[in-house]
Every structure is written in C-alpha cells, then in structure tokens.
Amino acid sequence: MKHLKKTAIALGVVQMTMMLSGAAVAQTTEVPKSDVAAEPVAVVVTGQRAALQSAQKIKQNSDEIVDSIVAEDMGKLPDRSVTEVLQRVVGVTIDRTMAKGDPEHFSVEGSGVSIRGLSYVRSELNGRDSFSANGGRSLNFEDVPPELVAGVDIYKNPSAEQIEGAVGGLVNLRTAMPFDYKGFKAAISADRTWSELKKGKTSPSYSGLVSNRWKTPIGEVGALLDLAYSESGTRTDAFQVEPYYPLKDAKGNSVFVPKGAQWRTLEFNRKREGAYGALQWKKDDWSSSLTYFKSKYEMQWDEQAIFAQSSPYNIKVSPDATFNSKGALLTGTLTDPTDGGINFGDDTRTSNRKSDTTDISWNLRWRHDSWTVTTDLQRIKAKTHSVDSTVATGVTMPSETLDLTGSVPKILFTDAGRAYLADPKNYYWAFTMEHLDKSEANETAWKTDVKYDFDHPVLRDVRFGVRLTDRDAVTQNSNPSYNWSAISQPWQVGWNISGLASLGDPRFSGNTNVHTFNNFFNGGVSVPAVVFPNVSLAQGYPASYAQLHTYHDILCREVSPTNSCDPWKPATFGADNYAGTNDQSEKTKAMYGQLRFGWDDLKYPVDGNIGVRYVKTDSTARGYTVFTSTAPTGGTMVGVPVPNIAPFAQVKDYENDYHNVLPSLNLRMKASDTLQFRLALASALSRPDFTQLQGYTELSESANSSTNTATGVTTVNSVSLTGKGSGNPLLRPTTSKQLDLTAEWYFAPTGSVTLALFNKRLKDIVVNQTYIQQLPDTAGKLHDFVVTGPVNGAKGHARGFELAYQQYFDKLPGAWSGLGLQANFTFVDSKRDLYKPVYQKYCSGGNTADNVNLNLNGCDTDGTTFGNLPLENLSRQTYNLALLYDKGPISARLAYNWRSKALQAVNVNGTQGTDGLDSNPASPTYGQHVIAWGLPTWSDAYGQLDASMFYKFTDKLQLGLEAQNLTDATYKQLMQQNIGMMGRAWFKTGRRVVAKLSYDF
Structure with missing residues (x-):
C-alpha cells in the first residue's frame, strides 16, 4: 500500500466508476436536466466496457463539467450503498464516521460526501430536490437503495438552469423510465453478504424490476416498477486512547500522560427498503410522466464499551515508564491511588434510527416547432426518529499497563487482572443516559421551463424559467438532550466504593453478562472480558431505567432515612421544550435565463452557454429567548454597576430574507474530434443547514461579588453578560466565486485522459464564534451580551486539480485484450481566514x-x-486505482481507494x-x-482494496462475487495536541464478501 501511495502521482490519476458486467441502461448522450420527461436517444450497450463508454460519452457531450456513473440493465450499482459508489469518482471523498459530531463511531458503508474537499453538496433525484430529515439540506446517500438507481451524475460547476445550492458540487441520482426500453423488460437479483467479524451470519438483499410500453388510442403509455430490499450486518472493534494531560512522572519531570485506554465493539445492523414506480405517456406534441420514489432506512447498533472516567490529574505513572522526545507516554503502568484505583465505566449502548423519504413528481411537456414548454410539480416528505440508550456499570481497576509504541495500542494485563475484570462482584451500577430525537421535513416545488430553438449559425437555443418552493422542517431533541442520570457514583459517596450499588450485593445483582470480546481485531489482539449490562436493559427504556433507579433510591435512604431522594425522570419532548425544538420554514423564488451558442465554422469550434440565475430566499425561525440572572439585587451595592434587567422567557420569531444573483459561463473548444478544452466561471451559494438556523438563545447575567455581613454592603468586582445560541437564524448563505479549466482527450471509445484545474473562493463561511446581542435594562439602556453561536465569520478557498485516466488495452493479444485500467488523482489546497471578530x-x-x-x-x-x-472533511490528496477485465463472459475489477488525513x-x-x-x-x-x-480530531490517511468478479452463463443469467476491504485495513483517528498528532482511536471492521445472482427476462 505504501508503494501505491508513493506512485499515485507518477501514475497519473484515476477516474474509477464502479460498474458491474451486464447490460447497461440505455443512455442518452446528454445528461437529462430539467427536461426529465424527454424521450432519451437509446444506445444499446452491453458489458462493463460499454457502460464505461456510455459514461464517457455523457462527460464528453455535456454542457457542464460532469462525471457520471452508468449502472447496469436493472439500474443496479455494485456497491452496498450509493455513498460507497461515489468515492470512486475523481474529486469525491466520503466520511467514515456515522456523524460529523460523533467521531467515535465508524461507518462501514460511509456517510457524508464531499466534492473537491467541500461538504457544500446538493443532492437531486432526477433533477429535482431531494433531502433527508436530519436538519440538513441534502440526502443521506446511505439511506437510498442503490438497486433503484440507474446512474449518478456529479456536476462540478453550475449553470444558470440548475437549481442553486451547490458550492462543492451537485449529485443527481437518476432512475430508469419506461421509455428507456424498447418494450418489455424484467429482471431480478438476489445476494447474500458475509461479514468477517460476524462469524456465521449473512445478510440478504433482493431486487426486481419490470417495465413495458404499449401503443394505445390515447397515445403511447409506459409503466415501470422497481422494488429493493437489503440487509447488512457488520461489526466494528475499536481501541481508544484518552487525550494526553500535563503531569509529573516519578522523577518530577513534566510529561504528558493519557488517563487511560479502552476498547469496544459495535454490532451494526441495517435494513433498507425501496420502491420506485414510473408512468409515461406521449401523443403528438405532448408528453407526461408521473414518478413515485420511496426509500426506508432502519439501523440498529449495540455497543459494549469500557472507558476511563477518573480525574486525569490523579493519575500516577510507574517509575519504569518511557516517553518520546516531547514527553508523551510510550510505555508504562498507570495507577490512581487518590481514588483507590482507576475508575472505568462499562456501558451497553443501543441506538435505533428509522428514516424514510417519499417523493411524488409530475411532469408535463409540450413541444411544437421551435418551442418546448415543460412544467414540473414535486412533493417530497422526509421524516426520521431515533432512540439512543446507554446503561452502564462501573469498575475500579487497580492499574492499567499501556504500550503505545506499535501500530495499535497494547493494553497488558496479568492473569489476576483479567480475572478481576471478569468478576461481577467488582462492579457497581453506574448510570443511565437516553437521547430521543425526531424530525420531519416537507417541500412543495413547482417550476416551468421554456426553450426556444434558433435556426441560426451561432445561436442554438435560449432557455428561461421560474421555480417556487415552500419548505418546512421541524427537528425535536428530548429535554434534557442527553439525560445522564447517576445510579451510584463514587463522588456521591465520598469515593467510598463500598457504598455503591455493587453487583456483589444480592439486591443489585443480575441483568449483566461477561462479554469475552471473541476474535477481537480479527484475532490480532487479546483483551480482557468485561462485565456489561444486558442489551435488554438499554433496549427496555423507559421501564428498565425506572427499575435501575430504584437502586439509587435504596442507597439514598441508607445514607439518611429522611432523604427525599429526587426520583428519576425520563427525557421527554414536551410542548415547552423550546431548547430542543428547531422549527423552520423557507420559501424561495428563482428565475433564470440562459443562452446556448456555438461557432462550428471556426478552425477550433467553440460552443457553450451563458446565463444568470436570480433567487430570493424568505425564511422564518420560530424561536425562544431566555434571560436569567444570578447577580445580587437590592441592598447597598458598591463597585461595578449591575444592570437591572428583569428575567424573562419569550417566544420570538426571526425573519431572514436575502437575494442572490448567480451568473455563469460555460465554454468548450474542440481542438479535434477527440481533444477539447473547457472554461467555466460561476457564482454559487450554499444555504446554512437548518440545524445552524435554530432561534433558541440563552442569555445570562452573573457577578463576582462579596457581601460584608457586618455592614450589609455588597461589593461587586465584575459583571458578566454572556449568552449561548443553539443556532443563528440570521445567517447568510456561504457563497463562492469559482473558476474551472479542463483538458479532455478521448482517444478511444473507453479511453480518455482528463485534467481539471479549479479554484473556489469562499465567502461567509459559517463558524462558531462570538457576536453581540443587546438587551435593555429597566431604564431603557442597551447592554451588550457576548453570545456564542454560529456566524458568517470566515472566508477561504479550495483550489487544486483533478487528473483522470481510463483505457482498455484492446491491442493486446488474445485474452489479454480484456485488460483495462482506471486511475484518478485529486489534489486540494484549502485555507480559512477569520473575519476580524468583535470578540x-x-x-x-x-x-x-x-x-x-x-x-x-x-x-x-x-x-x-x-x-x-484547514476546512473540515478535506483531504489534500485522494486517488483511485482500478485494474479491470472484460472479455467474453468474465468481468472483473480490483480497485483501491485512498485519501490523506x-x-x-x-x-x-x-x-x-x-x-x-x-x-x-x-x-x-x-x-x-x-x-x-x-x-x-482528524481521520488519518486510509486506503481500502475492493474486488469483484462476474460470470455470465447466458445473456440472461449472471453470477458474481464482490469483496470489500480485502487487506483488512485499520482505520485510525488522530487527535491534535501540541505534542503532536496523537493516536485517538483505531477501528477494525474485517472483510465483506457478497455473492450475487441476477436474471434478466
């Protein structure tokens, strides 16, 4: 792998599309945009090689800079998720954690998508808006069944007719339509997935498509139905090291030592269902289509994790400890004599999320002579809800010996230490924690586009249109958001461990298990067994929580029989949960004009388009503002004056209106039939996520003061006026001025070399910063509160280049002529400069x-x-290498994807x-x-090797094998400290193998 990394730049670079063998969907030579009902020009192609040819034609003939992935006959993409497919495209990277705010949980199938290092990515389904109900604006691509997708187009620069919102890029998922086929079409497929760490367990997937078209008295009619069902089960093992703290070693030297290291395992299961239906009709000058798209996603993961929770400054390190040149611990034994041992928590955590997105769209088109008028109506609804539940025991570990010198941490235990951790009598019931959330988003969108075709040597056509949207989104988090509640904690009993709810006490025993961590890190590492709460306790919320908290009541009354002992209260949504409710509505009005032109008689023909898009955004955030004060009031006060502001809590709606003008220019020069160059200039915007626009603000007043009891005089030394905003409803969009230059050489039907240079200059980047909010006192004087929250606080850039190459070596003799190669490389440099802040x-x-x-x-x-x-989620270097084979009945690939930290x-x-x-x-x-x-926190450089091989027994029957992560790569996470980039976590997921059988009717 190191050799691959070193030679990536020298090799040139990679455009890797993830195609299986089999017949490819009949494709148009121009990517459909707003004219989604147009009948495509059918190009019948078969085999992986032909699919690559079709994708290459789309890229070559498009008005804009676009990369495409063409699927096979049924609209099947070969990876387990759309996210995994996208990582193969030049300039595209994916996240490997489940969420941006949760770097401790690995995602085997990937999560968020970035284009050219930027996460400002718009998502579409057949050229229309598409999104998930997650507080954001784009689609969770892992939620979409790839079996329903016929192709994916990734636009790198916008044109005026494209919907605004894509600074990084636009990902358009395309589905098949009945008129894509000449007549009757049907196909089915089934597969089983085996995950290496989940020994003996496999996950099924099924899909089926049927389509036909008929001549009728009312015109030609077509109907298509596509259904998909998929399950996936994986396991992730992890080591984690706590941050390094400044301590003293046994000799009194200043060193940096973590308060402990820990291990965990996570069982992940997801189920994905999809249904897609399409009707088409055409007669004379009229055509119409109606589509229905439904995707449902459910995931459940259960985790057993042990984690250090002692005070880091009570940790002592053994005299034989070793350190690197910067004083960071390499090897040594940790103890905590102050607390009687190193306090660890051992939690069983379960998280369940259900999401679905429903899209119903209708399109009507009239074409007569030079005029084409298209109108389009869409209704999309997305919703999700989640329960995250944690139940924990605790244990006081006498010592922990660490060896941090290798590629993976080693945590060393004696036989006595292992026996100690496996004995339930050494554990106590520690805490519970639950989090609930639910979200729903709806949008109605209407647009009408008009095109007039010129009969002119230069002017090709003029396009103009209007688009209106009405969108609302409500996200609710429980109150408290993460409801941590102690059952028994050492600090509650003065660190008297014997006073805790011990599992050795018959009153508190049971409902636990000894988890042995079998085959941990794929058998490469041995870790001790740990006592965890049963999964049923985490899944049994709230009844199981109520039972566990009776233990707290028993201990509370043992300390003092007269204690009232506050009862446990579950997290709730509640009508008055203003802090946990984010209620947004947004309306947009857009119009555009675009002219297409071309000079065909020049020595080097030039064509392109120029246009401008105007969009006005009107948003409303239904918010809440709370002001509290702990400053002294009344009596005699001297020193710093205390503003007299009455505490209040009030509903407050925020209106945020803005408009943007977005010009664009796309030029193409054909130096020959195979060599062409492009120049693209454009302005783009990306609106803030709805999570960043929440209108809840907490303002507080406090004072540093002292009162003389003899005189009754209060001396105020200082007054603090601060605040915290869950969001900022007055945020503006992040905007970009961008330039693209490309050179494209198409030397064969499936052979090309392309180079793209890009520069995006960003403005109004949203960062967490401080800003001023004013409140009047009783006399009407305004006072400045320093509020922490998201603001448009920075500018920056993302610039670099993409290089891509693909070719089949047809001139090699015999069977060797089936060999092919794809390679791409992306380099991105980024910078973020803060605006000069007030504070x-x-x-x-x-x-x-x-x-x-x-x-x-x-x-x-x-x-x-x-x-x-730098900007988040941006790797300076990424590349793909793929060795292809397509000859006769055999189609295969060996693909490697790598990105830097x-x-x-x-x-x-x-x-x-x-x-x-x-x-x-x-x-x-x-x-x-x-x-x-x-x-x-950083993701370290990571590379993964995947492979597939398919054999066609007949033109209709095909059997295939796919394998992911063949080298059993370990994903590493880093934490940045001034002593260096320190290892934070190591994740091992093992290999996955898929056996797939498909049949075309």
Whole structure:
C-alpha cells in the first residue's frame, strides 16, 4: 500500500466508476436536466466496457463539467450503498464516521460526501430536490437503495438552469423510465453478504424490476416498477486512547500522560427498503410522466464499551515508564491511588434510527416547432426518529499497563487482572443516559421551463424559467438532550466504593453478562472480558431505567432515612421544550435565463452557454429567548454597576430574507474530434443547514461579588453578560466565486485522459464564534451580551486539480485484450481566514464550567491554543486505482481507494479538566480550577482494496462475487495536541464478501 501511495502521482490519476458486467441502461448522450420527461436517444450497450463508454460519452457531450456513473440493465450499482459508489469518482471523498459530531463511531458503508474537499453538496433525484430529515439540506446517500438507481451524475460547476445550492458540487441520482426500453423488460437479483467479524451470519438483499410500453388510442403509455430490499450486518472493534494531560512522572519531570485506554465493539445492523414506480405517456406534441420514489432506512447498533472516567490529574505513572522526545507516554503502568484505583465505566449502548423519504413528481411537456414548454410539480416528505440508550456499570481497576509504541495500542494485563475484570462482584451500577430525537421535513416545488430553438449559425437555443418552493422542517431533541442520570457514583459517596450499588450485593445483582470480546481485531489482539449490562436493559427504556433507579433510591435512604431522594425522570419532548425544538420554514423564488451558442465554422469550434440565475430566499425561525440572572439585587451595592434587567422567557420569531444573483459561463473548444478544452466561471451559494438556523438563545447575567455581613454592603468586582445560541437564524448563505479549466482527450471509445484545474473562493463561511446581542435594562439602556453561536465569520478557498485516466488495452493479444485500467488523482489546497471578530475567544479558566471559553481552533489540555486549521472533511490528496477485465463472459475489477488525513471536527473531543481552584461548594470539583479543552480530531490517511468478479452463463443469467476491504485495513483517528498528532482511536471492521445472482427476462 505504501508503494501505491508513493506512485499515485507518477501514475497519473484515476477516474474509477464502479460498474458491474451486464447490460447497461440505455443512455442518452446528454445528461437529462430539467427536461426529465424527454424521450432519451437509446444506445444499446452491453458489458462493463460499454457502460464505461456510455459514461464517457455523457462527460464528453455535456454542457457542464460532469462525471457520471452508468449502472447496469436493472439500474443496479455494485456497491452496498450509493455513498460507497461515489468515492470512486475523481474529486469525491466520503466520511467514515456515522456523524460529523460523533467521531467515535465508524461507518462501514460511509456517510457524508464531499466534492473537491467541500461538504457544500446538493443532492437531486432526477433533477429535482431531494433531502433527508436530519436538519440538513441534502440526502443521506446511505439511506437510498442503490438497486433503484440507474446512474449518478456529479456536476462540478453550475449553470444558470440548475437549481442553486451547490458550492462543492451537485449529485443527481437518476432512475430508469419506461421509455428507456424498447418494450418489455424484467429482471431480478438476489445476494447474500458475509461479514468477517460476524462469524456465521449473512445478510440478504433482493431486487426486481419490470417495465413495458404499449401503443394505445390515447397515445403511447409506459409503466415501470422497481422494488429493493437489503440487509447488512457488520461489526466494528475499536481501541481508544484518552487525550494526553500535563503531569509529573516519578522523577518530577513534566510529561504528558493519557488517563487511560479502552476498547469496544459495535454490532451494526441495517435494513433498507425501496420502491420506485414510473408512468409515461406521449401523443403528438405532448408528453407526461408521473414518478413515485420511496426509500426506508432502519439501523440498529449495540455497543459494549469500557472507558476511563477518573480525574486525569490523579493519575500516577510507574517509575519504569518511557516517553518520546516531547514527553508523551510510550510505555508504562498507570495507577490512581487518590481514588483507590482507576475508575472505568462499562456501558451497553443501543441506538435505533428509522428514516424514510417519499417523493411524488409530475411532469408535463409540450413541444411544437421551435418551442418546448415543460412544467414540473414535486412533493417530497422526509421524516426520521431515533432512540439512543446507554446503561452502564462501573469498575475500579487497580492499574492499567499501556504500550503505545506499535501500530495499535497494547493494553497488558496479568492473569489476576483479567480475572478481576471478569468478576461481577467488582462492579457497581453506574448510570443511565437516553437521547430521543425526531424530525420531519416537507417541500412543495413547482417550476416551468421554456426553450426556444434558433435556426441560426451561432445561436442554438435560449432557455428561461421560474421555480417556487415552500419548505418546512421541524427537528425535536428530548429535554434534557442527553439525560445522564447517576445510579451510584463514587463522588456521591465520598469515593467510598463500598457504598455503591455493587453487583456483589444480592439486591443489585443480575441483568449483566461477561462479554469475552471473541476474535477481537480479527484475532490480532487479546483483551480482557468485561462485565456489561444486558442489551435488554438499554433496549427496555423507559421501564428498565425506572427499575435501575430504584437502586439509587435504596442507597439514598441508607445514607439518611429522611432523604427525599429526587426520583428519576425520563427525557421527554414536551410542548415547552423550546431548547430542543428547531422549527423552520423557507420559501424561495428563482428565475433564470440562459443562452446556448456555438461557432462550428471556426478552425477550433467553440460552443457553450451563458446565463444568470436570480433567487430570493424568505425564511422564518420560530424561536425562544431566555434571560436569567444570578447577580445580587437590592441592598447597598458598591463597585461595578449591575444592570437591572428583569428575567424573562419569550417566544420570538426571526425573519431572514436575502437575494442572490448567480451568473455563469460555460465554454468548450474542440481542438479535434477527440481533444477539447473547457472554461467555466460561476457564482454559487450554499444555504446554512437548518440545524445552524435554530432561534433558541440563552442569555445570562452573573457577578463576582462579596457581601460584608457586618455592614450589609455588597461589593461587586465584575459583571458578566454572556449568552449561548443553539443556532443563528440570521445567517447568510456561504457563497463562492469559482473558476474551472479542463483538458479532455478521448482517444478511444473507453479511453480518455482528463485534467481539471479549479479554484473556489469562499465567502461567509459559517463558524462558531462570538457576536453581540443587546438587551435593555429597566431604564431603557442597551447592554451588550457576548453570545456564542454560529456566524458568517470566515472566508477561504479550495483550489487544486483533478487528473483522470481510463483505457482498455484492446491491442493486446488474445485474452489479454480484456485488460483495462482506471486511475484518478485529486489534489486540494484549502485555507480559512477569520473575519476580524468583535470578540475573540481564547482558552481560559473560570470558576465554573459554564464560564470557560474555547478557542475556535480548539484548546489543548494544558490551556494552549492551536494555529489555523484547514476546512473540515478535506483531504489534500485522494486517488483511485482500478485494474479491470472484460472479455467474453468474465468481468472483473480490483480497485483501491485512498485519501490523506482530513480534519473531522474541532472541540467535539473535549471536556473540563481540573487542576486549580473551584469556588463553588456544590460542585464535585470544589477546590479545583476548571479548565476547558477541546481538541481537533482528524481521520488519518486510509486506503481500502475492493474486488469483484462476474460470470455470465447466458445473456440472461449472471453470477458474481464482490469483496470489500480485502487487506483488512485499520482505520485510525488522530487527535491534535501540541505534542503532536496523537493516536485517538483505531477501528477494525474485517472483510465483506457478497455473492450475487441476477436474471434478466
């Protein structure tokens, strides 16, 4: 793999489409845009080679810069998800974690998509809006059954007729239509997937398509139905190392030591269902289509994880410990004599999410002479809901020996240590935590497009149109969002471990199991067995939680029989849960004009289009503002004046209106029939996600003061006016001025070399920053509150190049002529510059956790800051290499995908450390100084090798095998600290093998 990485640039680069053998969908030579009902020009092609030829023709003949993936006859894409397919396209990368804010959970099939290093990606279905109900604006591509998709087009630059919203790029999923086929068409397929770490278990998938067209008295009519069902079961094993803290070693030297290391395993199961139907009709000048698309996605994962939860500053390291040149621990034994051992939590966590998206669209077209008028009406509804439940035991580990010198951490235990961890009597019931959320989004969209074809040597056609949308989105998170509730915790009993709800006490025993972590890391590592709560306790919320919290009540009354012992309260949505409700509505009005032209008589013919799109956005956020004060009132006060503002809680709606003018120019020059060059200039926008537009704000007033009991005089030393915004409903869109230059050489029907240079200059990037919000006091004087939340606070750029090559070596003798090669390479350089802020946040301490500040680029555990960071989710280098074979009945590929490290997020891996004075007697860290820290997390460079082989017994029957992650690669996550890029987590998923059988009627 290292050799592949070193030679990627020298090899040139890669355009890898993920095609299976089999007949390809009849394709047009021009990608359908708004004219979705138009009858395509059928090109009957068969085999993987022909599918690549069709995709190459789409790229060559398109008005814009586009890369396409053409599927086989049934509209089947070969990977387990659309997300996996997209990573093969030059300039496209995918995330490998389940969510941006959750870097600790790996996604085997991938998650978010970035184009040219930017996550501002728009998604479409047949040229229309498509999205998931997740608080964002785009589709979760992993939710879509790939079996329903006939092709994917990835636009790298916009034109005026395209719907606005794609700064990074546009991904358009295309489905088959009845008129794509000459007559009757039917096909079925079935497969089974085997996952290496889930020994003995397989997951089924099925799909079927039927289509036909008929001549009738009312015109020609076509109907198509496509159904898909898919299951997937995988397992992910993981090691994790806690951040490194500044401590003293046994000799008194300053060193950096993690408070522990841990391991976990996650069982993931997902079920995906899809149904797609299409009706088409045409007669004379009229044609129409009606489509129905439904995708349903359900996932369930269960995790057993052990994690360190001791105070890091109580950790002691053994005298024989070794450190690197920067003082970071390499090997050594950790102990915690202050707490009687290293306190660990052992949780069983289950998460279930159900999502579905329904799209119903109707299209009508009239074409007469030079005029074409198309009108289109769409209704889309998406919804999702989730339950995330955690039940934990706890254990005090006497010591933990670490060896962090290898490629994967080693956690070493003696036989006695292993026996200790496997004994339930050493555990206690620790806590429960649940999170609930639900979301629904709806949109009605209408557009009409008019085209007039010129009979002119230069002018080709003029297009203009209008589009109106009405969209609403409501996302609700439970209150509290993550309802952490102690059952028994060491700090509750003064670190008297014997006073906890021990599993050795018959009153509290049962409902646990000893998890042995069989075949951990594919057998490469042995870790001790751990006692975990049964999965049924996590899945049994809320009844199981109520039972567990009776243990807390028993202990509470043992301490004092007269204690009232607050009862456990489950998280709820509630009508008054303003902090957890994000209610948005948005209307847009857009119009465009676009002229297509060409000079065919020039020595080097030139053609293209020029246009402008105008769009007005009107949005409303139904919000809530809360103001509270803990500052002293009344009596005699001296020192700093305290603003007299009455506490309040009020509903407040925010109106946010803006408009944008988006010009575009696309030019193509044909140096020959096979060599052409493109120039594209455009303005683009990407609206903020709805999660960033929430209108809930908390404002607070506090004072540092002291009262002389003898005189009754209160001295106020300082007053703090601060706030926290869950979002910012007045955000503007991020905009881009972009330039693209390409050179494209199509030297064979399936042979090409293409080079693309791009430069996107970004403005109004949304970052978490501070801004001012004012409130009047009782006298009407305005006071500035420093509020933390998302703002349009930065500008930047993403620039680089793409290089792609593909070819079949037809001139080789005999069977060797079936060999082919695809390669692509992308380089992206990015920069983000903050606008000059009114207030800049630095890493600093405070006497409560709420008062600490986090720097935009993160804070290290020693209170130092980090320098400027690149844009998130951006790898500077990515490449694909694929060896292809297509000859006779055999079609095969061996494909490798690699991307360099990328910033995942900032401050998501953080907490409050302690090393000083906390003056709050009610705080568990009383007498200590609270320091906030939050580290940037990165995905390390990662490469994965996949393969497939298909054999056609007849023109109708085909058997295939696919394999993912053949080299059993380990995915590594990094945490940035000033001592270096330290290993944070290592994930192992094993190999997957799929056996597939398909039959065409």
